[in-house]
Amino acid sequence: MHSIFARINNTSALLSSCMMALLAAIALSTLVFTARPEGNVSVASVQVYSGNTRRYATKRQDLAFVDFNITADFAPLFNWNTKQIFLYLQAEYNTTTGIKNEAVIWDRIIRRKEEANVNVIGKNKYNLRDLSTNFKNAPPASYSLKYNIMPYVGALTYGEAARTSEPVAFPPRKTRV
């Protein structure tokens, strides 16, 4: 019990047990918070044009361009264990052929409580396209704003903040911009 080796052994064992207990306590403490943020999503317009995607420069397919308004407040989700919140707006629809689709068209990372009040009038960042390369079989789509909380230590949680009140249809393809 008095050699240096034994002392180092005991100290490091105690250090690692305390560290693990502390991390477990931090991770479990965030289960106490059950705040649900509220928000509003509305789609101003949807337009469908024919375009190329990056991979095959000569393959034409229909792309949908969506203009939307989002207002939401995520401040209640921030606590000592929140590292960042990842927001994403996704379009959801089931085609008449039976395929269920969900595609993220816009996202944002919030790292501090001061930025947590979101008020965005924007358009989609990412291409919205269908597997069958056109939107003829696509019924009106719902758009929902979801979030993912990433902690400093512990489990990741997901949730939905807002959704369009009624589905928004895809118009027929326009040939001229």
Next chain:
Amino acid sequence: MFTEELKAFRRLGFRHVLLQVLNFASVIASGLMIWKGLGIVTNSESPIVVVLSGSMEPAFYRGDLLFLTNPSSEQYKTGDITVYKIPGAEIPIVHRVMETHDVPKSIDIRKYTKSKSKSKPQPGEDSKQDNQLLLTKGDNNYVDDIELYQGLEWLEKKHIVGKVRGFLPYVGYVTIAMNDCPQLKYALLGGLGLLALIQRE
């Protein structure tokens, strides 16, 4: 330096050495059992991974440890952070799912994946869930992962190792350091082995 230790060994006899070796082997075997048991419980071939690239910053940095599960009865959803391996590339990639398309069994998925294989899917391979086609993107990248797919149009469930459930920062840096500098790995393993053999309690 070790003459005293060697003398003590000779005094205790051959059996003692065998006992030490057995102890060593049982420690290794129980470690392996825990790892494989964890793999079975989470249904993932590698339930704990270390983040290797910076493409998910600021959420995950190089050296963070991730805990994965791979539920076979659940579909992947957009926003899930998944670890996948492209056949032909050895490195698992940690990125977020951007698009999911659930294709029911009645439709042949090969129409969308442009797969050249003529073989039908194996009977035991699939669960009651529909097939899925996924597209992923790293948070810190501007564009999606199409270039990383090595010719594939979409990812399927079979490429995915698991979905990230929990996270521990910095702990995995030891693995990265050992990979970048192999002398460190040999030094550590050699030191541990020597310590296990000369310990007498």
